[in-house]
Amino acid sequence: MQRLKVAIIGSGNIGTDLMIKIMRHGKGLEIAAMVGVDPTSDGLAYAQRQGIYTTSGGLDGLRGEPLYEEIALLFDATSAKAHEAHAAVLKTDGKPVIDLTPAAVGPYVVPPVNLDRMIREPNLNMVTCGGQATIPMVAAVRRIAPVPYAEIVASIASLSAGPGTRANIDEFTETTARAIEQVGGARRGKAIIILNPAEPPLVMRDTVYCLVESSNKDAIRTSITDMVRRVRSYVPGYRLKQDVQFEPVSNFEGASGATLTKVSIFLEVEGAGHYLPTYAGNLDIMTSAALATAERLATLMIAEKAA
DSSP states (O other), X not given: OOOEEEEEEOOSHHHHXXXXXXXXXXXXXXXXXXXXXXXXXXXXXXXXXXXXXXXXXXXXXXXTSGGGGGOOEEEEOSOHHXXXXXXXXXXXXXXXXXXXXXXXXXXXXXXXXXXXXXXXXXXXXXXXXXXXXXXXXXXXHHTTSOOSEEEXXXXXXXXXXXXXXXXXXXXXXXXXXXXXXXXXXXXXXXXXXEEEXXXXXXXXXXXXXXXXSOOOHHHHHHHHHHHXXXXXXXXXXXXXXXXXXXXXEEEEEOTTSOEEEEEEEEEEEOOOOXXXXXXXXXXXXXXXXXXXXXXXXXXXXXXXXXX
16 A cells, blocks of 8 residues: 655654554554654654654754655644744645644644544644543534533643643643634633642543533433544543433523533543553543544545545
């Protein structure tokens, strides 16, 4: 099968895990370059051992190489601020990019919810780890009835939050809240992130609260279960931690006059352990979502090239 040559910008934990996923499980993708700024980074050293082209000169270092012309798609696993600069350059160069930072230069993408609609956008934003884990649940509830309000709480192991994650906490909450509304379909969204210092580290836990204008428990539960199955198709460690809970909300009505029901969804995300520890499900779900998005895009691009 023909494969697209891709490059990863960012040789930290997320970029390195993504590289390994592409090497092990990529069907329509071939990792051709790993780009970093720290010549001593473990990610660049790992790529070099695999015979992959590396540069510590950042994106400019890659652009100066003949290989750059062969790169059909790039992933950005740096930071929100860095991606803003990268996005402008890649747009000028006509290179599509999948953004794993909270920069949100391009539209938000959560694969089982809106990938089909956004797939041909030149800059696809993977929202945040909390967004990838919880927005499918908000969307699943929204398929049944309007959701006036949705709130998510993402708890991740402190050890899984590197410098990039910690520097982007504000962007995390803002980006996730907006995506809950724009992708999940809630009228208003709120996001909270908790860095859990527990030892040994705990896997990612996410709680989703939705106020929904429906009391149809069976339909909501079925929709949630179906969405969990769809996410598990590319994130095997994604699961419901316990049964979905329902609670009638008294003395408050939705916009349509319907009585509201509070739906509580409890999730756990265990990583695959490719490069990151299995407790780092927060990072694993980002790289898994990026890979799923890239594979879909590769199928389209390869088919168009063959036509």
